[in-house]
Amino acid sequence: GQNIDQPTEMTATEGAIVQINCTYQTSGFNGLFWYQQHAGEAPTFLSYNVLDGLEEKGRFSSFLSRSKGYSYLLLKELQMKDSASYLCAVLILTGGGNKLTFGTGTQLKVEL
Amino acid sequence: EAQVTQNPRYLITVTGKKLTVTCSQNMNHEYMSWYRQDPGLGLRQIYYSMNVEVTDKGDVPEGYKVSRKEKRNFPLILESPSPNQTSLYFCASSTGPPGTRNTEAFFGQGTRLTVV
Numbered sequence: 001g002q003n004i005d006q007p008t009e010m011t012a013t014e015g016a017i018v019q020i021n022c023t024y025q026t027s028g029f030n031g032l033f034w035y036q037q038h039a040g041e042a043p044t045f046l047s048y049n050v051l052d053g054l055e056e057k058g059r060f061s062s063f064l065s066r067s068k069g070y071s072y073l074l075l076k077e078l079q080m081k082d083s084a085s086y087l088c089a090v091l092i093l094t095g096g097g098n099k100l101t102f103g104t105g106t107q108l109k110v111e112l
Numbered sequence: 113e114a115q116v117t118q119n120p121r122y123l124i125t126v127t128g129k130k131l132t133v134t135c136s137q138n139m140n141h142e143y144m145s146w147y148r149q150d151p152g153l154g155l156r157q158i159y160y161s162m163n164v165e166v167t168d169k170g171d172v173p174e175g176y177k178v179s180r181k182e183k184r185n186f187p188l189i190l191e192s193p194s195p196n197q198t199s200l201y202f203c204a205s206s207t208g209p210p211g212t213r214n215t216e217a218f219f220g221q222g223t224r225l226t227v228v
Contacts, residue, residue, distance in 0.1 A: 100217070103154055
């Protein structure tokens with residue numbers, strides 16, 4: 001089966017840097033997505049990693065280590081609007097094609 | 113504007129009364145899917161569709177049906193809703209199955225369903 005773990009909650013200060021970790025145990029790994037979801041709203045795409053290394057996109061960066069089954073999302077210069085849930089989703093190659101499995105999400109609270 | 117539209121946004125219904133949640137996308141996407149989101153369980157896939165007339169079960173298909181008669185629409189049907197189907201439902205679409213750099217999923221705004 002698949003297992004995706006991420007912390008349930010995190011708190012950080014406005015202007016700071018925060019790292020949200022995601023570990024996974026799965027067979028047929030074929031990539032990892034990060035989504036942001038504000039309360040009561042739809043998830044929105046942040047990043048996709050399939051190769052080891054760091055992908056940077058503005059204030060947000062995502063890192064993947066396939067050998068360690070580990071990813072993190074790095075948020076810099078935190079703003080109050082970054083308070084949201086961050087979902088790690090693992091792409092798994094199955095007989096029927098690619099399947100996306102989500103973690104339970106990390107609720108980030110940004111404080112003054 | 114590119115978007116995925118779900119209706120209704122909120123619905124309270126009674127056990128056993130058939131209902132349909134509609135999903136429509138205007139991006140000519142081939143791949144569409146339905147998820148439910150429950151506290152502590154994350155997003156779980158119910159059904160997905162690779163293209164018109166091609167659908168398959170996700171992780172939690174029991175109690176649900178879908179159809180894909182045309183590319184833009186992917187309705188979710190609950191033939192006989194039960195209280196354990198009370199949840200927040202999301203429809204999503206992408207250019208293809210998740211797995212390539214340009215196939216990020218676009219989500220609808222969600223449908224909060226309560227079955228009493």
